[in-house]
Amino acid sequence: MLDTPLMIGGQAVIEGVMMRGPQGYAISVRKNDGTITTAVTPLQPLTKRIPSLNIPVLRGAASLIEMLTVGIKSLEFSANEFEEDNGSEKDKKAPNAKQSRFALAVTIIISVLIGILLFVVAPNLATHFAGKLTGQSTRPLLEEKAPVVYNLISGAIRVFIIVGYIWVISLMNDVRRLFSYHGAEHKTVSAFEAGQELTVDNVRPHSTLHPRCGTTFIAIVLIISIIIFAFFARALVFVWPGFSDLSFPARKAILITGHILIMPVVAGVCFELLRLGAKYGGNFMMRAFITPGFWFQRLTTREPDDSMLEVAITALKSALAIGHAPEGNQATDG
Numbered sequence: 001m002l003d004t005p006l007m008i009g010g011q012a013v014i015e016g017v018m019m020r021g022p023q024g025y026a027i028s029v030r031k032n033d034g035t036i037t038t039a040v041t042p043l044q045p046l047t048k049r050i051p052s053l054n055i056p057v058l059r060g061a062a063s064l065i066e067m068l069t070v071g072i073k074s075l076e077f078s079a080n081e082f083e084e085d086n087g088s089e090k091d092k093k094a095p096n097a098k099q100s101r102f103a104l105a106v107t108i109i110i111s112v113l114i115g116i117l118l119f120v121v122a123p124n125l126a127t128h129f130a131g132k133l134t135g136q137s138t139r140p141l142l143e144e145k146a147p148v149v150y151n152l153i154s155g156a157i158r159v160f161i162i163v164g165y166i167w168v169i170s171l172m173n174d175v176r177r178l179f180s181y182h183g184a185e186h187k188t189v190s191a192f193e194a195g196q197e198l199t200v201d202n203v204r205p206h207s208t209l210h211p212r213c214g215t216t217f218i219a220i221v222l223i224i225s226i227i228i229f230a231f232f233a234r235a236l237v238f239v240w241p242g243f244s245d246l247s248f249p250a251r252k253a254i255l256i257t258g259h260i261l262i263m264p265v266v267a268g269v270c271f272e273l274l275r276l277g278a279k280y281g282g283n284f285m286m287r288a289f290i291t292p293g294f295w296f297q298r299l300t301t302r303e304p305d306d307s308m309l310e311v312a313i314t315a316l317k318s319a320l321a322i323g324h325a326p327e328g329n330q331a332t333d334g
Contacts, residue, residue, distance in 0.1 A: 008319065009313075010189055011071050012080035012181035016314075017312040019185070019319040020070065026318035027074045028311045029081045037310055038318050041075055043070070043271040058294070060271025061264040072107055090192070117258055118165075123157040124256050143255055144244060147233035151226040157221055166299045178304060183208035184304035186297075197314045200306050208301040210279060215300045216293025220270045228266050232258055267314075 016029035024042035031037055047054040053062040065327045072085055130141050130153050143150040169175045190206040191198060210216075224262040233255065243251065277290045304312075 006314070008189065008192065008318075009067060011074060012178050012185055012187040014082045014178065015181070016078050016285065017181055017185045017188075017308075017315045018071070018074035018078075019188075019312070019315040020067075021319035021322055024319065024322040025070055025074070026315050026322070027077050028318065029078050029305060030311050031081070032085045034316050037081060038314060040318050040322060042322055056272050057265065057268035058324035060268035063268050066273065068108060068111075072111070076107075100192075109136075118161060119158055120259050120263070121256055123154045123161065124259065125252070126157050127151075127154040128252065138238065143233045144237050144251065147230035148226075150221050150233070151230045153293075154229070155222055155226045158225075162218065162222075162296075163299065170299065179300055180302040180304040181308050183301040184211040184308040184312040186213065186301060186313075187304070188316050192316060198317060200309045200313065203309050203313060204306070208303060209297045211290055211292050211293070212274060213293065213297050213300075215296045217270060217274055218276075218289055219293040219296045220273055220290070221266060224270050225263075225266050228269070229259055232262060318333070 008022075009025075011018045013029065015135060018025055018027045020043075023044070024040065026038055026040045028036050046062050050062075053059055094267050108297075124143075128141060128143070131221045141153070170179065181235060184203075186208050187203045187206040188198065189210060194206075196202040205240040209323055225239055236255070236258065243254070245256075273289070277286045280286045
C-alpha cells in the first residue's frame with residue numbers, strides 16, 4: 001500500500017480493511033455477530049510533519065516506511081479483534097505504550113530482515129552460481145563483469161520467489177479471504193475516485209485491480225532494481241579499479257550491502273514512477289509500464305462478497321470523516 005499526503009491508502013487486514021485519509025486512518029473489522037467495529041486514528045503524514053522529506057524520491061522512501069508502520073499496527077488491531085471474537089485467552093492487562101512500541105519495532109525489524117534475506121541475499125547468491133548451469137563455463141557468473149545479465153537473472157529469481165510465495169500462501173483459506181478483502185478495498189477506492197456515492201451497489205461493478213496497488217509497486221521495483229543494481233555494479237568498478245582484486249567473499253559482501261543500502265533509492269524512484277503512472281494512466285507507455293503490476297494483482301486479489309464491500313466502505317467513510325479531502329483528490333490503494 002502506498003500513500004502520499006493528499007491521497008487515500010488502503011490495506012486488507014484480517015476480516016477487514018484499513019483505509020487512510022489525509023488526516024488519519026481507519027480500520028474496520030467484521031465481527032462474528034455480523035457487526036463492524038472501527039478504530040479511527042488521526043495522523044498527519046510524515047512528509048507534512050517534516051517538510052524537508054517532501055521532495056521527489058525521498059518522500060517515497062519516507063512514505064513507505066510510514067505506511068509499513070501503519071500497516072503493521074492495522075494488522076495487529078485486526079488480529080486482536082479476531083482473537084477476542086473467537087474466544088482466545090488473552091492477558092487482560094493491556095500492554096503499556098513502551099511495550100507496544102518495542103513490540104512494533106521488533107516486528108518491523110524482523111520483517112525487514114526476512115525480506116532482505118529472501119529478496120536480496122538469496123537471489124544474489126543464487127545468481128552468482130547460475131553461470132555453471134549454462135554448460136558453457138565452470139566459472140560463476142560475476143555481477144561486476146556482467147551486471148545487466150546478472151541482474152536480469154537475479155530479477156527473474158526474485159519473481160519466482162515472490163510468485164511462489166504468494167501461490168503457496170493463497171492455498172490457505174484465511175489468506176484467500178484476505179485477498180478478497182484486498183479486492184473489496186480496490187473496488188471501494190475506485191468508486192471513490194469515480195466520484196460515486198459509496199454504496200455496495202455502486203462499488204460492486206468496479207474491478208478488483210487498481211493501478212496504484214502496492215502489488216503494482218512491487219512489480220515496478222523488480223523492474224527498476226535490475227537497472228539501478230546494474231548501474232551500481234558498473235559504477236563501483238569504475239570508481240574503485242581495485243575492487244576486482246578483492247576476494248570473492250569481500251566482493252560479494254560489498255555488492256549485497258550496496259544493494260541493501262540503495263533499496264530506499266530504488267523504492268523512492270519507483271514511488272515517483274507509480275505517481276506518474278497514476279497521473280498519466282491513459283498514456284500508452286505508462287500503461288504498458290504498470291501492466292506487470294496487474295498480472296501480480298491477479299494473484300493477490302479475489303472477488304469479494306457484499307459483506308466485505310460493506311466493511312471496506314465503512315473504513316473509507318471513517319477515514320474521510322477524520323478530515324476533508326481537497327476537491328479533485330485522487331485515491332491510492334494498496
